[in-house]
Amino acid sequence: MRKISLFILLFSSLYFSAQALSETQKLESLCKVWGFLKYYHPHVSKGDFDWDKQLFEKMDGLNTIRDKDELNEFYSEWINSLGKVDECKKCSKEDKEKVYFLRNFDLNWIRNQKIFNEKVTQQLLFIQNNRNSGSSHYFGKGGKKVYFKNENSYGSKFTSKKISLLELFRYWNLVEYFFPYKYQTDQNWNDVLAEMIPKFLHINNNESYHLALAELVAKIDDSHAFLYSPIIASSQYGKRKVPVEYIYAEGKLVVTNIIKNKSDEEIPLKAGDVIYDVNGRTIPQMVNSFGKYVPASNSWGKAAKVKHLFLFSNNDSVTLRIERGGQNLAVTAKTYLIKDIIREKPPVQQKWKFLDADKKTGYVNMGIIEKSDLDDMFRDLKSTTSIIFDLRNYPKQTIFPLSRMILPEKSIYYQFNFPETDYLSKFYSAKNSIGRKNPDYYKGNVVVLVDENTQSQAETTTMMLKQHPKAKVIGSNTSGANGDVIRFKIADLDTCFTGLGAYYPDGRETQRIGILPDIIIKPTVIGIKEGKDEVLERALKYIKTGF
Secondary structure, eight states: OHHHHHHHHHHHHHHHHHOBOOHHHHHHHHHHHHHHHHHHSHHHHTTOSOHHHHHHHHHHHHTTOOBHHHHHHHHHHHHHHTOOOOOOSGGGOOOTTSEEEOTTOOOGGGGOTTTOOHHHHHHHHHHHHTOOOSOOSSEEEETTEEEEOOOOOOOSSOOOHHHHHHHHHHHHHHHHHHOTTGGGOSSOHHHHHHHHHHHHHTOOSHHHHHHHHHHHHHTTOOTTOEEOOHHHIIIIIOSEEOSEEEEEETTEEEEEEEOOBTTOOOOSOOTTOEEEEETTEEHHHHHHHHHTTSOOSSHHHHHHHHGGGTTEESSSEEEEEEEETTEEEEEEEEOEEGGGBOOOOOOOOOSEEESSTTSOEEEEETTTOOGGGHHHHHHHHTTSSEEEEEOSSOOOSOHHHHHHHHOSSOEEEEEEEEEOTTSTTOEEEEEEEEOOOOTTOOOSEEEEEEOTTOOTHHHHHHHHHTTSTTEEEEESOOOOOOSOEEEEEETTEEEEEEOSEEEOTTSOBOTTTOOOOSEEOOOOHHHHHTTOOHHHHHHHHHHHHOO
8 A cells, every 4th residue: 555655656746747837837937037037146137148138038948848847957057057156145144223024025936846846946046045236237226216227128019929028027027026015916916927928928919019018017006007008098098088077976977167179069068967878888887997907006096097088089979878957868979189179278276375264274285385385385374273285186395394394393104115125025114204393383273185186295295294283184095106106118118116115104004095084075976066175165164163
């Protein structure tokens, strides 16, 4: 019986070693090994090799690989060809002054026995333990943030499957080693690679190339991210538009203004109309459809990023179902090229103002006030009992000077995670303080208005204002995308993702969640039709009643 068991064990071992590998499995392993060597191997990371050319050659080599044994011989020879790796004594010494964040760090694929044998695993582990440190040919540091460099451009047109796969591998590894929120993506990042390889192998034209890239970028679930593709904009969304302005609320569009067109033609829509269906699709269905190619941190962030696309089309008209005066109507609205829509100059907004006759409540539009305005603003509003800071927009780098006026003392308002460039995919944490000891700080109520448009610097500014002893945040969940961005190109198309992790001082997450308001209120269809700013009205109620 024991002989039979030993035979089965031996047979299983031999079978496991020589089992056939799928094309996706082979390409997955190539992507990971190529990216790991690019950033970890001392000679490769210094730029001693044409690393893209090496990838193309290895792609050809994979075509003759049939099983695990052949694959490992292939990788072992490749690693040996890159030159001797010297022992790195400093690599084993961890900086004891740093607090490390390791939730993104995962090189367990190196030990995957279904793909790698012990020899190749040990070769890779040796490189990990004696990795490149200091400067790299492929990235640099600007302060505590990194930037990418020395990447070859192959244009944005589809030319070959090899180049398409290279762009997939390049992007996957950039996220793998530099994206601070990789651990938060809906889909495990390893599973994303396995899913996207077959899709990239089926690319056969420019449009399918760009759509595959856009779908890949969307999978990082980051509202900072985007992929600018004129092809997608034209084919998926359209070059024509119904000439109206609207506000998105409760899964519907409330028309707020009819825009003139150069033909001076009337359209069958009126201010106050509520659009709930476009060409047979509800607005939530359109959000989901567009969302496949539009990255966002959460559902409300997704809606915020795609809401301007709803009335675009390549057709001369769109069919709408609307609510008007208590009736449901079907209308056909003509679309116009953007150049034929007459854009009215928006009214000039006040940077700050009083909201009442007795000048007890001030209002600051954080989207337009600048650093140079702050002294005048604070002089005017300092005597008020409440200041409303509207952050349903993007501020203009006013956080630090404003903190010195508003806050009573220096305080920790955020924890940031920075990339550990000597051990990629690891991050280290540091708590950031803001403000100063200030007996002349603002003593009244500090009310902050937020919604899904409150993103990044606006979220950081909200966190600063929350340090005020009488602060209250009112509105709805913020975007949930915080930390400086890294801008770069993929397939010669502009893109970016968040480059630093940002957290509450106690380590709680803000990415994907957003900053939770103290008082939650969202615009309603009825309120918009009546011309109300319900969030601002709720803030005024709080100031008046204290709740």
